[in-house]
Amino acid sequence: MAIVKLSATERRRLSAFFTCLVLAVLAWIFTTLSNVYNYTVQEVLTYKNAPQKRAFHSLQPDTVKATVQGTGWQMLFSSMNRESKPITIDLSSLENRNFVVMSSQLKQINIKKEITQPIISIDPDTLYFDFSNRLVKKVPVHLMLGIKYRKQFAVSGNVIIKPAYVTVSGPTERLKQIKLWKTDSLNGTNVTETVNTRINLQPVKEGNLNVYPKTVQVIIPVDEFTEKTLEVPVKLINNHNYDNIKVFPQKVKVTFTTSLSRYPDMTEDLFEATADLDLWRDHGYKSLPVKLTRFPPFCKIVKVSPPNIDFIIKK
Structure with missing residues (x-):
């Protein structure tokens, strides 16, 4: 392929030509825009x-x-x-x-x-x-919760929302579809104390709907939790024939977590442990599993020891 050799003067002229061309294009674009x-x-x-x-x-x-x-x-x-x-x-x-x-x-x-x-x-x-027709309706507020608690901390009581209901007004057919109204997401990390804040409700997306109020107060009780163990008597249920039955042991140890503020109030009277005799009568169980049928709210059961009890039926 032949290579065109340009003199220094020709190279300067060619460079000046392309420079002017670029400047002309830029000027045209600038003027047009x-x-x-x-x-x-x-x-x-x-x-x-x-x-x-x-x-x-x-x-x-x-x-x-x-x-x-x-x-x-x-x-x-x-x-x-x-x-x-x-x-x-x-x-x-x-x-x-x-x-x-x-x-x-x-x-x-x-x-x-x-x-x-x-x-x-x-x-x-x-x-x-x-x-x-325009309808007015009260619906419950649904809290969108995204809080993460520090280890050993958790919700220790009922979450309070004030007001718990909001008033929605709009077309009758549309309001029939609305069962609740959500809040914006309430987020937090490593939370260790009670949350008391105001949060916005999710905005109305339709122009023919109104929601009042636009914000609610949210109170979330938070406390540190610890383990506690109590001895709870076992109650025998479904003894239809009133047989003379003795169970071993008569009490089981229930280990659970509870908040520090409620720790002194946790007594065996707040718990109920049962064993179902129908499991022996209908299914031939040799020992009866213990089931906790009642325990305080916001308590997490860790274990029941022993999980099964033996029994003797006296004729």
């Missing part, structure tokens, strides 16, 4: 001033096509950055009609948008709504 264009973007709708006496359901998706006026640079960056603010629509006109004209609210919408990128039209321009 500096011009003003109309371009279309997808925008999410949110609602305000919803009618209090009429429940509604939007008959179109919650996104619209907005024609925006801006420079080529803004058009370029708008395709990269999709974290734009949603369009807020005023629904006060739904008190006496079933549609909202978007073009009549463009001035208010653009006040909340960047002044350099005004919205000049929205498709569809008219939003239609379906109306139904």
Whole structure:
């Protein structure tokens, strides 16, 4: 292949040519992107001033096509950055009609948008709504709990949520599907003391629903736990023939964990251990397994010793 050899002067001329070409292309791109264009973007709708006496359901998706006026640079960056603010629509006109004209609210919408990128039209321009009877209902609050406790610490009592119920209002058919309302997730790690905080409820996703209040107080009692062992008498059940039966041993040792604050109050009266005689009568058991049928809440049973008892039936 032939190699073209250029003189120093020719190389300088060629370098100057490509430099001018690159600068010309950059100048053209800069000029083009500096011009003003109309371009279309997808925008999410949110609602305000919803009618209090009429429940509604939007008959179109919650996104619209907005024609925006801006420079080529803004058009370029708008395709990269999709974290734009949603369009807020005023629904006060739904008190006496079933549609909202978007073009009549463009001035208010653009006040909340960047002044350099005004919205000049929205498709569809008219939003239609379906109306139904409005219902008010109380539903329990469901706490979304993601707390991790330090070793030997745990929940030591009932979790308190104030208020335990929230009021939901909206279309009758929609409220029939709502059985509870969740909170935001309550998280924590290495927790060693009682949690007392306010937490938000999960936000309403439909514009025709209202939830009150928006936050609740959550109290989670937390304490350190330790082991304790008690001797609990075994109660024989299903002695249908009232046979004279003697069990060995008459008491079993129950080892469990309990909070330090409740440790002194843990007595054998709070526990009940049973052995079922039907297991011998119907299934031929030689010894009867011991079952704990009653023990205090927030106690974790570690072991029952012995797990089985022997018995003698006197004729």
